Amino acid sequence: MLLAGFGVLAAAVMAWRWGGTVEDSLAYYNTALYLRGELPFGELRAPFPYRILVPAIASIIPGELHNSFAGLNWLCTAAAAWMISLTLVRLGISHQRAVAGGLLLVLSVPTFWYAPYLLVDPGSICARAAFVLAVVSGQPWLAAAAGIAGTAVREENILLLVWLLAARRIAIGPGLAALAAAGVWILAVRWYLIAGLPGYLWRPSVHTVLHALADQRSLLSLATGAGVVLPLALAGMRRADARLRPFYGLLVLMALPPLYAALCVRIDGRAIWGLYPFLIPFAASVVLVRGENRKLALN
Numbered sequence: 001m002l003l004a005g006f007g008v009l010a011a012a013v014m015a016w017r018w019g020g021t022v023e024d025s026l027a028y029y030n031t032a033l034y035l036r037g038e039l040p041f042g043e044l045r046a047p048f049p050y051r052i053l054v055p056a057i058a059s060i061i062p063g064e065l066h067n068s069f070a071g072l073n074w075l076c077t078a079a080a081a082w083m084i085s086l087t088l089v090r091l092g093i094s095h096q097r098a099v100a101g102g103l104l105l106v107l108s109v110p111t112f113w114y115a116p117y118l119l120v121d122p123g124s125i126c127a128r129a130a131f132v133l134a135v136v137s138g139q140p141w142l143a144a145a146a147g148i149a150g151t152a153v154r155e156e157n158i159l160l161l162v163w164l165l166a167a168r169r170i171a172i173g174p175g176l177a178a179l180a181a182a183g184v185w186i187l188a189v190r191w192y193l194i195a196g197l198p199g200y201l202w203r204p205s206v207h208t209v210l211h212a213l214a215d216q217r218s219l220l221s222l223a224t225g226a227g228v229v230l231p232l233a234l235a236g237m238r239r240a241d242a243r244l245r246p247f248y249g250l251l252v253l254m255a256l257p258p259l260y261a262a263l264c265v266r267i268d269g270r271a272i273w274g275l276y277p278f279l280i281p282f283a284a285s286v287v288l289v290r291g292e293n294r295k296l297a298l299n
Helices: 002-017 024-035 053-060 065-090 095-106 109-114 121-136 140-153 155-166 172-193 206-214 216-226 229-236 247-264 276-298
Strands: none
Touching (some): 002 095, 002 109, 053 065, 053 121, 053 140, 121 140, 121 155, 140 172, 155 172, 155 247, 206 247, 247 276
16 A cells, blocks of 8 residues: 555656656667667667666567656656655654655655656666665665666666675675676676767866856756755764664765766766665654654653
C-alpha cells in the first residue's frame, strides 16, 4: 500500500512535465533511440551513452519511447521513496515519520522539475536508496548488488562499493569482487558496447565557476534542491542514531563528484537531489528528536 501511495503521488507530481527532453535528457533519449535501432551511432554524445542501463531498459519497454522512459523514472522515484521509508523503519523511527521521509523525496522541487524528464537520475537515486536500506538492514550482498547496478546507471556510484569495502561492511574478497565487477562494467561499456565516441575531458576552470555563480537559474535550482532536506539533515546529524554515523563518510564521498562537476561544467539541483537517500535519514532524525522532546514536555 505504501509503495502504491508513493506511486500515485509521484505520478501527480511528474504529470506536468512528463517525458520532456531538453539538454542532458535529449542525450539520454537519443541513447535509448540508438539502442532501439532508430538513431545512427554518430548522433550520440559522450559521456551520456556510457550511462547505459536506464536508457537500455527504457528502450525495451513497449510503446512510445517518451512514455516508456518517463514511466521507468516514475517507478524508480516511487521505489526510492518506499525504500527510504523502509530504511527509517529499520532505524526505529515510527511509521508516520518514515512515511514523511519518503514524502521528502516525492514532494520535492527536484522531483517535480527533473524526474519527468528523460534523465537517469531517478534510477541512480533508486539504486542509492536500495544501497542505504541494505546497509542499515545488515545485508552487504544486497548493498553490493545495489552498488553494481548503480554504477551501471551512473559511473560515480562505484564510490558506493569503495565505501562499502573501506568501512568494512563487507568481507575483503567479496568486496573486491564487487568493485572489480563494477570496474569491468565501466570499461566494457566505454571500450566495447559504446566504443568510438569522440573523447571528452572535464577540466576545472575558474571561468566555469564564475559563470555558474552568475547563472541565476542554476543557483535557483541548487537552492530549491537543498530546500527543506539539507537544513534538516545538517541539524539532525548531531542527534542521529548511532547506526547513521558511519554514513557521514559516505555522504562526503558521494558529494565529491558533484563538487568536482561544479568546477568543470554547469550543475543544477540534481547534484543535491542525488544525495537525498543519504540526507533524508538525517533529516528524519531531527524531526524525530523534536517530536520526542515535545512529548516529554507534555508529560
